[in-house]
Amino acid sequence: MPLPISSHRSSRSALSSPGTQVSLYDAEVQDRELSVVAQCESLRYKLLNSLAVRRACYGVLCFIMESGAKGCEVAVSGKLRYTGLPQR
DSSP states (O other), X not given: OOEEXXXXXXXXXXXXXXXXXXXXXXXXXXXXXXXXXXXXXHHHHHHHTTOOHHHHHHHHHHHHHHTTOSOOOOOOOSOOOOOSSOXX
């Protein structure tokens, strides 16, 4: 049974006009392939193990699409390379 999410409210939302109501629901996903949390963790471990960003994202995307998803979008932003050395 889906549970309502009350913690994801934004005061700057375009839907915050009077008379507008938005309901969000979170349901447990049985398939690991379609679980957002599982796929984000998978992508995280791939990136931490120095796999190229494009290759890591493509691997996750293919895994999701092969499981029967109708669509998927993977977005990565921020610092993508870490050498372990301090900057000069």
